[in-house]
Amino acid sequence: MSAGTAAPTTSTKPETPPQARPQWLPLLLGIAGSVALVTATAFVAGAKLAALAALGLALGLTLFHSRFGFTSAWRQLVSVGQTSGVRAHLLMLAAASVLFAPILAGGVAFFGGTPEGNVEPLGLGLVVGAVLFGIGMQLGGACASGTLFAVGGGNTLLVVTLFFFIVGSVIGALHLPMWSSDAITLGSFSLAEDTGLGYGGALVLQLAVLGAIGWVATRWARRHDAPPAGRPPTARGVWRVVRGSWPLWVGALVLAVLNAAVLLTRGSPWGITSAFVLWGSKGLQAVGVDVASWPYWQGEKAAALSQSVLTDGTSVLDFGIMIGALVASAASGAFVLAKRLPAKVLLAAVVGGLLMGYGARLAYGCNIGAYFSGIASFSLHGWAWGLLALVGTWIGLRLRPLFGLDVPKPTDSVC
Template identity: 65%
Template sequence: MAETRQSNQVAARTAERAAGAVGAELPPPRLGVALGGSLALVALGYAIVAGHGVQQGILYALGVLLGIALYHARFGFTSAFRQLVAVGQGAGLRAHMLMLAVASVLFAPILAAGVGFFGVEPAGFVAPLGLSVVVGAFIFGIGMQLGGACASGTLFSIGGGQTAILLTLAGFIGGSVLGAWHWDFWTETMPALPPVSLAESTGLGYGGALAVQLAIFAAIAGATVLIARRKNPPPRRPPAAASGVARVIRGAWPLWAGAVVLAGLNAATLLVRGEPWGITSAFALWGSKIAQALGVDVASWSYWSGERAAALQASVLADSTSVMNFGIVFGALLAAAIGGSFALHRRIPPKTAAAAIIGGLLMGYGARLAYGCNIGAYFSGVASFSLHGWLWIAMALIGTYAGLKVRPLFELANPKPTDSSC
């Protein structure tokens, strides 16, 4: 118990330094970390462009920008869900609605035109509505509350030096491989409806679908305000004291800024690669390559048939999702180092480690079942006008409620109405 309390205190102090509480001075930059990270970032970028072309290099650069934005805005999906369900603090979810609204406005003309850069024909993430999404999103919601981060949060937390999240990533990769192995069972034998696009399947068109989604976003944001009035939740931790250029480069960004930047970068991803931003398909690829190297015949799995078969044989640098993931880690590392908040956490209590691994396994498995994670299914799915994205968020919130009940078993604290801030 003492070790856990000490670890929680260290993590809280680190988070406070990273968020930059009002009146506190920003810590000095970690110049050595920034220099080493920059050299590694450039070297990997050169290898990507030299081996796989400019388009892949641009996607890597977009990943770097995503990592910077995620870290500076501390844009959380896990924390937003937890704060809403535990104490009714809806600021995080309102930021999600802004992000989804901006992304939908940007996605609609791109998808309607069907023309992108490098000759690609942009297409959104529209997936079937089935039991696999229900189960997958539910267990993903539990997993992210145990693992301490979602898919995007796992990557930018690793970049920030949070070593415990490496255990979450390991579980994430393992769970993704299990999900790929069981792909047939969930997609072929479980009941499901065909993919439904609000724009293309309903006759609304992209203009009508956009109007419907904007109304839903506004209604959800309004509902969170009403919930907050009833529950009177603790306020969110204040942003950094720095202002102007210093805040942009080193401090914490307001949530609205992170929402707008992430939406813009997702739209840019859609234009450059022809698909929106995703994360967890790369975890399945990495884990399957490892399993294959150990002698497992993963190529015989139906998940690795068709278009995916080539990815299993090619370099990970040829996989656009992988290079964007690498970019996110390096972008977050640079942001953390320049902001002075990069710090390796060397002591991980056993129960925290167990929760991280179990949470990662649940998220990896759930993401495969649900056709994506908080990014591929929720963010990019909803922005693509796919009903499966809406089903995902509903089930992930229910999973979050279940996850909050399980967290105390691993000595993980939940927000309380009496807390001074979230």
């Protein structure tokens, strides 16, 4: 080697993938859509719903930038023993529980009233619905929140999943009286209010259980020699905030804070799928179907059929998630539209969407309304939903090859 030639250097640090440039057209459309959503909602429904629209945008940005998954976390746990995603769930649930406890114990919502948690009944509908939802997640390619932020990010396949998610939700609403009858329903159970522990005692108990599960999850991953997890950042410094990707633990904490903000804003926690029933029912009503006569739409829910969707808090949150994900994906240079989709994969999206929509109605919620918000509200229903969805995940993984879908192997890297 000559004196003027520098010796080659080596580095053990993983290389950072080149950062894609922002996609300005979809980014500008997303920003315009964000402004339009908040402005239109404020005009139609007032400041409270406009605040929910802004929270929906923040949820969409967070979900996309952190790629915070429920479907993938359970798939990785069951298939290869990787628990990083589930441990992020535990952190999110613990943080949300800490925030929810004082709010539910005696808080006052920002716009008046007393906040109430998602505490739903236990029964056969929960068992069947949560298992069906777990199967549907693994076939449809995403959960409820994942479907929305993937659609916002331009995922063509998830548009199909979302459409049939709505269809399944409407069918589930039609059949709900059969699945919620007193003969097969035990009623709701709050770890805070029905045990005498109060919210303080229930919080201590819940944090202890979440911690124990986290310890078991860590040992489980080591015992199964789980493949490595984690994604290198696609941006560094302050740009990582707006261009991703965020660590899972950051996404977990931000989602917990945003869910608490939703609870304080509208008086109830974050949910997703009740809006799908509304959208689908309005569509049927527009072509002459008398959905107003269904038992599901009696009582307090009846007015929603004749009002703008912008007066429905869950719909506004859902719109915000999709638009927020559009902004996040375009800013990251990750917005992708059409792709060629095999017939089997399309069929999986159809079946998965139907199962998730139907299951969410029977089980009083999805991975957000039942699992995340239910557990944070100290509802036994939320804990049962999570366990049953794992059963559905196990079944769904065994069905994926029938639709030409891969199942992770122990030799695969996980990201």
